[in-house]
Amino acid sequence: MVSDLEKAKDPQKLRRIAIDPVSRVEGHGKVTILLDDQHRVHQVRLHIVEFRGFERFIQGRPYWEVPVMVQRLCGICPVSHHLAASKALDHVVGAARVPDTADRVRRLMHYGQILQSHALHFYHLSSPDLLFGFGSDPEQRNIVGVLAAYPDIARQGVMLRKFGQEAIRITAGKRVHGTGSVPGGVNKAVSAADRDELARALPQVLDWAQQGVRLVAELHLANRRAYDEFGTVSSSLMSLVGRDGKLDLYDGVLRARDADGTLIFDGVEPAEYHTQLRENVRSWSYMKFPFIQSRGADEGWYKVGPLARVQNCDAIGTPLAEAARQELLALAPGRLLHAPLMFHWARMIELLHAAEMIGLLLDDPALQSGTLTASGPRATSGVGIIEAPRGTLIHHYEVDSQDLVTMCNLIVSTTHNNQAMNEAIRQVARQHLDGHEPTEGLLNHIEVAIRAFDPCLSCATHALGKMPLAVELVAPDGRVVQRLVRDAESVG
Numbered sequence: 447m448v449s450d451l452e453k454a455k456d457p458q459k460l461r462r463i464a465i466d467p468v469s470r471v472e473g474h475g476k477v478t479i480l481l482d483d484q485h486r487v488h489q490v491r492l493h494i495v496e497f498r499g500f501e502r503f504i505q506g507r508p509y510w511e512v513p514v515m516v517q518r519l520c521g522i523c524p525v526s527h528h529l530a531a532s533k534a535l536d537h538v539v540g541a542a543r544v545p546d547t548a549d550r551v552r553r554l555m556h557y558g559q560i561l562q563s564h565a566l567h568f569y570h571l572s573s574p575d576l577l578f579g580f581g582s583d584p585e586q587r588n589i590v591g592v593l594a595a596y597p598d599i600a601r602q603g604v605m606l607r608k609f610g611q612e613a614i615r616i617t618a619g620k621r622v623h624g625t626g627s628v629p630g631g632v633n634k635a636v637s638a639a640d641r642d643e644l645a646r647a648l649p650q651v652l653d654w655a656q657q658g659v660r661l662v663a664e665l666h667l668a669n670r671r672a673y674d675e676f677g678t679v680s681s682s683l684m685s686l687v688g689r690d691g692k693l694d695l696y697d698g699v700l701r702a703r704d705a706d707g708t709l710i711f712d713g714v715e716p717a718e719y720h721t722q723l724r725e726n727v728r729s730w731s732y733m734k735f736p737f738i739q740s741r742g743a744d745e746g747w748y749k750v751g752p753l754a755r756v757q758n759c760d761a762i763g764t765p766l767a768e769a770a771r772q773e774l775l776a777l778a779p780g781r782l783l784h785a786p787l788m789f790h791w792a793r794m795i796e797l798l799h800a801a802e803m804i805g806l807l808l809d810d811p812a813l814q815s816g817t818l819t820a821s822g823p824r825a826t827s828g829v830g831i832i833e834a835p836r837g838t839l840i841h842h843y844e845v846d847s848q849d850l851v852t853m854c855n856l857i858v859s860t861t862h863n864n865q866a867m868n869e870a871i872r873q874v875a876r877q878h879l880d881g882h883e884p885t886e887g888l889l890n891h892i893e894v895a896i897r898a899f900d901p902c903l904s905c906a907t908h909a910l911g912k913m914p915l916a917v918e919l920v921a922p923d924g925r926v927v928q929r930l931v932r933d934a935e936s937v938g
Contacts, residue, residue: 460488463884468492468893470571470588472522473903477871477892485882490875492868492896494733494903504854509535509845514625516841516856520902522566524623525559525614526834529696530841533830535629537717538845540822547816548631554807555617555626556696556832561651561800562610563835564752564793567900568658569603572790575894576665581887599661602654606797609644609651613804616640631819638814645808648801652766655798659770662794666787673787675877677870677895680705680784681747682738683754684862686833691760693767693799695833701758702738702748707782710738716831719840725857733864733903736857747865749784750837751899752792757782764806767799786870786898793900796835827853834859836900860901870895 461483466476473494480489500519504512513531517524529552536544544552574587577596586595593600611621616636618624626632666673684702688694700714700722711722726735726743737746748754757775762768774791777783807813827844837859844853874895879888919928 463889465889465892468896468903470574470893470897471901471903472520473901475896475901475903477896479875479879479884479892481884485880485884487875487880490868490872490892492731492864492871494731501854501856504843504851507851508849509538509843509851510629510849512843512851512854513627513629514623516854517623519858521622523559523563523834523836523902525555525618526832526839527841528618528624528627529556530830530832530834530839531843532627532629533697533716533832534828534841534843535845536830537825537828538843539630540824541630541820542822543820544631545817545820546812547635547814548818548820550807550810550813551617551632551634551636552627553696554613554636554804554813555624557800557803557807558610558613558617560610560695560835561655561797561804562607562614563900564797564800565603565606565610565658567835567897568662568790568793568797569600569606571900572897573599573603575890575897576662576790580891580894581885584886584890587890602657606651606654606658609647610800612647613644616644628819630821631817633818635815635818636813641808641814644804648805648808651801652798652805655794655801656766658794659791659798662791663770663773666791674785676785676787676891677874677877677898678785679866679869679873680782681749681866681869682710682741683749683758683782684738685750685755685758685838686831687759688763693755693759693762695755695796695800697832700831700838703758703782705782705784707757707780710740716829716840719829719831719842719857723857731864734857734861735864736862737865747869748862749866750859750862751789752796752837753783753789754837755833756792756795762795762799764799764802766802767795770795770798786895789898789900836860836902837862858902860899860903863899863901867896867899867901870898 460480463479464476468475468477476493478491478493479487481487500516504516513528516531517527519527570589574592577592578587615621618626682702682704686694686698687701688698700719701712702710704710714722722739723736724739726737728735737743738748756771762771830841832839839859840857842855843851846852871892874891878891882888920926
């Protein structure tokens with residue numbers, strides 16, 4: 447039986463195993479497992495061991511620098527931070543609604559990001575586990591192995607990501623850490639030549655996207671019982687939905703459901719997120735633990751991301767993706783799906799939706815000409831919420847009369863999924879490790895569960911309270927003269 451440290455007996459006498467670092471994820475994290483002499487699992491925890499402090503050093507900077515600065519949190523999902531910050535600061539400059547051209551350019555940038563990130567995660571990071579098996583030879587279980595054994599699948603993943611990156615380059619100026627979105631709008635429209643370049647490649651991209659959905663569906667259906675049970679723990683879920691209830695990854699209102707599908711809240715405007723969500727901290731991780739306030743810290747944890755989004759919305763507004771969504775939902779009519787490995791299926795449905803959305807945007811005349819920015823009466827705060835590839839992303843800023851940021855709060859997708867990931871790996875440990883001598887293949891099962899959530903650990907490293915720190919004064923001969931230690935609880 448897996449239990450938390452507070453419930454473990456004599457933890458000092460237990461054997462400790464560390465998976466450090468967790469592989470094939472963005473950022474650095476580790477998992478610790480405590481076992482007794484019979485290999486019974488007493489504790490499993492996902493630790494985020496980086497600390498980056500963006501919420502602090504954004505303070506004191508001019509607000510217009512923030513959309514460019516804050517995206518340095520990550521090289522995988524910078525567009526998401528770029529746009530969420532811009533959306534928050536739209537309110538500060540009085541642009542509650544940006545011009546149509548700015549809206550279309552931002553959306554094209556965003557759906558390019560969704561497409562390239564989902565392609566990277568599924569084909570490069572997760573497909574080796576799914577194609578070769580969780581306990582397969584680690585020498586083969588990587589993208590190089592996929593390229594050798596499944597060259598067409600690997601090539602499709604590379605080309606899908608390339609297409610998404612081109613959409614980002616065209617709208618943001620660069621594939622990584624662009625500058626296209628600014629508070630109040632964008633700094634350029636899309637040229638006819640760039641628009642035509644994307645349009646020419648789109649039919650092939652749509653075909654590859656549909657093949658990707660079929661691939662993940664076939665993998666799941668071929669291993670249905672194992673996949674359905676793997677790390678499955680029921681929970682609430684949350685996401686943005688469009689104001690019409692349809693899937694909208696760029697804008698909308700917050701909606702949350704209980705594990706059985708019952709609505710917890712709906713129609714919550716971004717600026718009111720704090721009325722529904724709270725954040726908790728624990729001494730063993732730099733990542734916060736959000737929860738739904740009405741359910742409390744123990745019961746109020748939830749999931750975000752593709753699997754939450756495709757079930758939380760009423761429909762997807764593009765036909766191919768909606769048909770694929772209905773096939774997924776038909777696996778459990780009238781019930782929510784909670785298996786972590788279902789995230790991959792939902793992720794590929796969203797990749798297909800992103801390709802369809804890019805096609806619609808390329809046909810919109812507003813993409814190529816029109817007013818780029820808007821402004822109005824100034825405000826001192828703003829909240830921007832977007833559905834990043836990994837889930838709901840919240841940026842909240844306060845700005846003073848000198849245009850300097852005085853407060854920054856970021857709740858990123860991986861942070862929302864923090865408790866869900868910990869629950870999933872505990873369940874996997876209970877199912878596959880308990881009572882067995884750990885092997886590389888068995889330990890990879892833990893990593894498979896983490897990778898299902900597509901965590902971005904760099905984005906998630908934000909802490910409240912004191913940062914643990916150890917400082918040593920060392921003499922020329924190597925002797926430690928003095929050592930000061932500050933942990934989350936004390937300084938000594």
